[in-house]
Amino acid sequence: MKTIKFYTALTLAALLLAACGGGGDSAEPVAPKTYTLDPVTLTAASGTRTVSMPAAMTSPIASAQSSATWLTVEPQSGAVKLSWTENTTYSQRNCNVTVTSTTGDKVFINVSQEGRPTDESSSTHDNTTDQPAYAPLR
Numbered sequence: 832m833k834t835i836k837f838y839t840a841l842t843l844a845a846l847l848l849a850a851c852g853g854g855g856d857s858a859e860p861v862a863p864k865t866y867t868l869d870p871v872t873l874t875a876a877s878g879t880r881t882v883s884m885p886a887a888m889t890s891p892i893a894s895a896q897s898s899a900t901w902l903t904v905e906p907q908s909g910a911v912k913l914s915w916t917e918n919t920t921y922s923q924r925n926c927n928v929t930v931t932s933t934t935g936d937k938v939f940i941n942v943s944q945e946g947r948p949t950d951e952s953s954s955t956h957d958n959t960t961d962q963p964a965y966a967p968l969r
Contacts, residue, residue, distance in 0.1 A: 863935030864888070873902075873944040877917040882940060883910045890932035899926030902942060906930070913942065921946040 866885045873880065884892070892906040901924065905912040911930055918924055923946050930938040 861934075863932075863937065866936070866938045868938060868940045870941040870943065871913070873913070873915055873942065875918045875945045875947040877915060879912060879914045881907065881910050881912050884930065884938055888932055888936050888938065890934040890936060893931050893933045895928065895930045897926055897928050897942075899924070901944070902926050902928070904928055904930070915944060918944045918946055921949060 864887070866888060868882065868885070871880070871882060891908075892911070895904040895906045895911045897904045901916045901918070903914045905914070911928070913928070923943055925941065925943045928940040928942055930940070932938075
């Protein structure tokens, strides 16, 4: 009878310890954070530019991707380097950059590139006369 009580008490103690989680030092997982940076505008000419990551994102960059082929993104320490090709059209073009840290944090950057400037000399307006651009009222 004493043996049965002892094993019953031992089993109850084991169950209580298991229910408490074992008292380990494991921290609760932290949900990844999302950051959206101010939009970036690039010139029509090709070039490079470095964009810093938010100070709160302390984990290293695991990946950086562009949604367009004209813009490449290279991870650096605490930043990304944007490299773009010349925009030979007159229209602005846009893309999105997504940067992911090793802990799953994400940074989103909207990027636009200006269209090439219009060539003023190809305009149909005749600037060779000294006449006013309007007809006087009579």
